[in-house]
Amino acid sequence: MSVIRAENLFYCYNKGTSFERCGVKDINLSIEKGQIIGVIGHTGSGKSTLAQLFNGLIKPDKGKVLLNDKNIWEDFADIRQVHFKVGLTFQYPEHQMFGETVYKDIAFGPINQGLSGQEVDIRVLEAMMFAKLGPELLNRSPFDLSGGEKRRVAIAGIIAMKPEVLILDEPTAGLDPVSKEGILNSICEYHRQTGNVIIFISHVMEDIARISDKVMVMDKGNLIMYDAPENIFSRREELNKMGLEVPQVTKIINKVHNKLDIKHKCVITVDGAVEDIIENMC
Ligand SMILES: Nc1ncnc2c1ncn2[C@@H]1O[C@H](COP(=O)(O)OP(=O)(O)OP(=O)(O)O)[C@@H](O)[C@H]1O
Ligand SMILES: [Mg+2]
Numbered sequence: 001m002s003v004i005r006a007e008n009l010f011y012c013y014n015k016g017t018s019f020e021r022c023g024v025k026d027i028n029l030s031i032e033k034g035q036i037i038g039v040i041g042h043t044g045s046g047k048s049t050l051a052q053l054f055n056g057l058i059k060p061d062k063g064k065v066l067l068n069d070k071n072i073w074e075d076f077a078d079i080r081q082v083h084f085k086v087g088l089t090f091q092y093p094e095h096q097m098f099g100e101t102v103y104k105d106i107a108f109g110p111i112n113q114g115l116s117g118q119e120v121d122i123r124v125l126e127a128m129m130f131a132k133l134g135p136e137l138l139n140r141s142p143f144d145l146s147g148g149e150k151r152r153v154a155i156a157g158i159i160a161m162k163p164e165v166l167i168l169d170e171p172t173a174g175l176d177p178v179s180k181e182g183i184l185n186s187i188c189e190y191h192r193q194t195g196n197v198i199i200f201i202s203h204v205m206e207d208i209a210r211i212s213d214k215v216m217v218m219d220k221g222n223l224i225m226y227d228a229p230e231n232i233f234s235r236r237e238e239l240n241k242m243g244l245e246v247p248q249v250t251k252i253i254n255k256v257h258n259k260l261d262i263k264h265k266c267v268i269t270v271d272g273a274v275e276d277i278i279e280n281m282c
Contacts, residue, residue, distance in 0.1 A: 001069070002030040003197050004054060004086070004165055008063035011049055015061070023049030025221040027063070031165075031197055031214075038208035038229065039201040041218030042243040047201045048091060050218070051167045054199070056082035067165075084113055087163030091170045093154030097142045102133070102153055105142050109161040127160035130190050132182060148179030155183070159190060166190070167199040172207065184211065205247045209233060209268035217242070234266035249273050256281075 009027040014020050024046040031037055039047050052058045053065055056072050056079045064071045072082045087109075090096060099105030103124055110123040128135065131152040137145070142153050151171060158166060168187065172180040188211060191198055202208050208215060208229065215232045217225040219242045225232055233239075233246045236254075245251075246268075253267040253276055260281070267276050 001033065002066070003033050003068060005030045005066040005069075006050075006053070006063065007066065009050075009053060009060050009065065010062040011053055011058060011060050022046075022221045023058075024053065024218075027223050029216065029223060029226055031199070033197065034195045035213045036191055036198045036200060036211050038212030038215040039199060039218065040203070040205065040208055040215060040244060044220075045218040045242075046221040047218050048169055049221075051088055051169050051199065051201060054165070054167060055086040055088040057088070084109070084161050085163055086165040086167065087158035087161050088167040089154050089158050089169060089171060091173065094142075094147065094150035097150065097154065099142055101139050102128075102142050102145075103138045105153055106157045106160050109157055113161060123160040123162070124156075127156040130159050130193075131156035131186055146179075148175050148182065151175065151179070151183060152186070155186070162194075163196070165197045165199065167201070169201045170203065171200070172202065172204065180207075187211065205233070205245055206249070206269075209247045209250075217244070229268055230266045233268045 006027045006029050010025055011023040012020055013023055027050065039050070041047050049058070053060055056065070059073055066072070067082060067085060072079065097105055099108060106124045106127055107120050110120045115123065125135070133149065133152050133156060137149070142150060145153065155168070155171060171187070172183050175183065184207060187198060187200065200208070200211060212229050214226060215229045216223055217232060217239070224242065225235070233250050236246045239246060249270055250266065250268050253273050262280050265276070267273050
């Protein structure tokens with residue numbers, strides 16, 4: 001059964017004005033239980049628009065978003081619940097922090113879900129553990145933290161609501177390699193422990209290749225490809241035409257395969273490359 005599904009989904013900004021811009025056009029797709037979905041696409045291709053449609057922040061002009069087979073806009077009164085069930089961290093979430101302390105920032109969601117004080121405390125501590133934030137940060141101002149820590153606080157704030165679907169819109173953009181690696185590990189750990197659907201938007205193909213079960217490729221508001229990462233990254237020429245690249249390791253192994261005239265198999269991760277080298281070249 002699909003957890004989340006899009007049917008003929010359309011959304012335009014500034015409708016009926018000379019500034020009208022199409023966010024997404026006729027999107028159809030289904031995401032199954034337990035999957036990590038990577039989303040790639042050139043800037044302005046509609047990734048964030050799709051994320052906001054899934055979370056009910058914006059309403060489709062046409063078509064439906066179905067969460068567990070129910071149209072999320074069927075009953076307007078339920079849309080708040082959808083924000084809790086489909087948790088979304090925005091691009092640069094640190095710009096939207098407002099809590100006086102890390103505790104208050106992370107607790108905001110669970111408090112709005114109507115949980116008791118004790119339940120909120122548990123949710124905050126659990127979320128901080130997932131996001132690898134030490135308890136010593138609880139009473140610090142989120143504004144005094146490092147960029148990586150702020151990003152972790154924002155992610156913890158969403159995890160604390162225990163969403164069925166977690167959407168992360170470029171969670172590692174602009175971070176140093178160590179912070180980036182830490183956030184990727186936290187995402188994988190969260191997935192291992194909960195099995196919840198994760199939608200991960202990124203411009204870093206290596207990260208997409210490493211963690212995704214399936215990858216969506218967006219271009220000019222359209223969903224162009226939706227397939228296993230090996231199948232996506234074996235279509236290098238088509239991706240290049242959309243301004244996208246394949247992971248570095250894929251390019252290197254392709255070159256080696258061509259040079260040695262080995263039948264091509266798409267390699268997308270460093271671990272995959274090691275296996276391929278041992279299998280074909282040792
Ligand atoms: N608030 C807005 N008002 C008007 N147009 C918008 C708005 N947000 C997005 N758009 C337009 O909708 C289209 C899709 O934008 P979207 O932000 O979804 O792309 P994206 O794939 O997330 O890009 P990026 O990789 O830069 O984050 C673009 O043409 C963009 O200019
Ligand atoms: Mg975006």
